[in-house]
Amino acid sequence: MEESKKTLYSAVQPTNCLTIGNYIGAIKNWVNLQNDYNCFYAIANMHAITVRQNPADLRRNTLALLALYIACGVDPEKCTLYLQSHVPAHAELCWVLNSYTYVGEMERMTQFKDKSAKHADNINMGLMDYPVLMAADILLYRADVVPVGLDQRQHLEIARDIAQRFNNAYSPTFTVPEGVYMKVGAKINDLLDPTKKMSKSAENANGSVFLSDDRDAVMRKFKRAVTDSDAQIKYDPENKPGVSNLLTIYSVFAGKTVEQAEKEFAGVGYGEFKLAVGEAVADRLAPLQAEQARLLADKAYLDGVLKKGAESAARTANRTLAKVYKKIGFYQI
Ligand code: TRP
Numbered sequence: 001m002e003e004s005k006k007t008l009y010s011a012v013q014p015t016n017c018l019t020i021g022n023y024i025g026a027i028k029n030w031v032n033l034q035n036d037y038n039c040f041y042a043i044a045n046m047h048a049i050t051v052r053q054n055p056a057d058l059r060r061n062t063l064a065l066l067a068l069y070i071a072c073g074v075d076p077e078k079c080t081l082y083l084q085s086h087v088p089a090h091a092e093l094c095w096v097l098n099s100y101t102y103v104g105e106m107e108r109m110t111q112f113k114d115k116s117a118k119h120a121d122n123i124n125m126g127l128m129d130y131p132v133l134m135a136a137d138i139l140l141y142r143a144d145v146v147p148v149g150l151d152q153r154q155h156l157e158i159a160r161d162i163a164q165r166f167n168n169a170y171s172p173t174f175t176v177p178e179g180v181y182m183k184v185g186a187k188i189n190d191l192l193d194p195t196k197k198m199s200k201s202a203e204n205a206n207g208s209v210f211l212s213d214d215r216d217a218v219m220r221k222f223k224r225a226v227t228d229s230d231a232q233i234k235y236d237p238e239n240k241p242g243v244s245n246l247l248t249i250y251s252v253f254a255g256k257t258v259e260q261a262e263k264e265f266a267g268v269g270y271g272e273f274k275l276a277v278g279e280a281v282a283d284r285l286a287p288l289q290a291e292q293a294r295l296l297a298d299k300a301y302l303d304g305v306l307k308k309g310a311e312s313a314a315r316t317a318n319r320t321l322a323k324v325y326k327k328i329g330f331y332q333i
Contacts, residue, residue, distance in 0.1 A: 008037035009143035009177070011044040011084065011134075014061040015053070017210040018068070020281060021188035021198040024252050029147055029182070031073040039079035040141045040313060041069070046084045046091070046133060050126040051119055064292070066302055068211065071291035080316075082309030084137070089317035093136035094129070096324055100165055101132050101158075110154055135159035140317040142175040150181050170327040174320075188249060191225040194241035212289065215282040222246075222278030223271075233265040233273055243270075246277045253280040 012026060030041055043065055048058060062083060074081060084090055106112060106128050116123045126133075131154075138146055138159050146156055156179035163174035188198045192207035202208050209221050226242045235258050237244040247265075251258045265273050295302060326332060 005036065005038045006144040007040070007141055007175075008033055008145050008147065009040045009042075009138050009141050010147050011042035011047075011137055012065065013044045013048045014058065014065045015048050015051075015200075017200060017212050018065075019188070019198050019200050020209045020211065020249065020253075020285075022200070023072070023211055024188055025149060025182045026147075027069060027072045027074070030069065030079075033147065034075060034079045037145065040143070040316070041074060041079055041081045042084045042137060042313070043082070044084045044134075044137070047130060050124065050130050051115065052122060063296060063299075063302055066305065067292045067295035068288070070295055070305070071288050076305045076309065080309050080312045081305060082313045083306055086306060086310035087140075087313045087317050089140055089314065089321045090133065090136050093140055093317075093321055093324065094133045096328065097132050097136055097139075097162055097166070098129065100162055100169070101135075105158060105161075106131065109158070111151070131155045131158045132162070135162045138177050139163055139174045140320045141313075142316075142320060143177045144175060145180050146177045147180040147182070153179060153181060166324075173323055173327060189241065189245040191221055191242075191245070194226055194245045209281060211285060213285070214289075215286065218282040218285065219275070219278045222274045222281070225274055225277075227270045227274075231270065233262060233268060233270075235259075235262055243273075246274065250277045250280055253277075253284045 010026075010030065012022075018027075030039070033039060043062055045058065045062055066081070066083075069081065070076065109131055112128055112130065115127055119127070134152075134155050135158060138156075139162070146159075148156060156177065160176050163176045167173055167176070190196045190198050190202055190207035191209070192204055193202075196202075198208050200208065200210070206221055206224060209218055213221070225246060227246070228240055228242055230240065230243075232240075233243055233247070234240060235244050235247050247258050247261050250256070251261045254261070256264070265276070268276075322332075
């Protein structure tokens with residue numbers, strides 16, 4: 001670990017299939033940041049079980065996600081890439097922090113309220129405690145920065161509050177992390193309802209392009225993408241959300257600016273434009289999928305990555321946990 005670099009922490013849940021929005025918003029970010037920071041990247045399977053998971057799916061999704069991140073360029077030699085449940089310190093610090101977090105704060109969390117409404121038959125303690133576990137994740141590694149989607153802002157604020165509360169009650173122990181929120185330009189919207197964010201759980205799966213979609217599926221979805229009746233390929237999110245969304249997607253996947261894309265498609269019909277966007281996406285996904293499949297076939301390699309990641313993560317995490325235990329008066333031998 002290089003001392004001069006700041007520490008960065010992020011995690012992703014191994015649930016469902018990721019969309020091209022996740023690729024642009026999260027995965028590419030992880031790749032870009034790994035040279036400039038000491039990065040800890042976790043697969044948050046302990047967060048995932050706060051809503052019911054099929055065990056076989058959870059296991060499979062964990063490895064699929066790991067392989068995908070590596071295929072996309074997250075380099076286990078450059079960063080600490082690990083599975084949350086492999087490092088017991090997460091649960092241990094979470095338990096301690098629970099006593100420094102108020103029930104009222106957790107009840108007010110937007111995501112808790114949303115998920116409680118969505119899973120009314122399973123409002124479990126883990127769901128309520130989710131933000132405390134997330135605070136434990138971040139604080140264990142004394143992370144300076146935490147890049148997350150805007151939906152995680154409230155969770156990040158509570159992690160900062162808990163850190164400050166503990167530091168004030170004892171003495172400076174935790175680094176108070178800064179949230180870095182996804183750039184607006186990187187936002188990808190639904191192909192059928194372009195005023196909404198592309199989501200892995202949208203009602204109509206045809207509006208979302210998944211990283212696991214094959215070329216046929218990608219092309220079919222882009223062919224059906226909603227545009228407008230104005231027949232002009234221009235970036236204007238307010239008045240032309242569909243076309244603007246397609247231009248954003250194209251620019252990212254073809255590695256061009258939106259202005260370049262506008263010029264390239266000046267005078268072109270929507271049908272042809274949509275095909276070109278679909279092809280740019282499919283061309284980029286094909287090698288990623290092939291590399292992911294190759295990695296998934298090499299389980300020994302993936303297990304090795306996880307083992308090394310867990311050892312490296314635990315070294316840092318256990319140091320923080322020991323400090324915390326000492327400060328709160330847990331007798332040590
Ligand atoms: N809750 C985050 C999400 O769903 C995932 C996550 C878990 C996380 N622990 C974290 C993100 C710590 C950043 C830091 O996106």
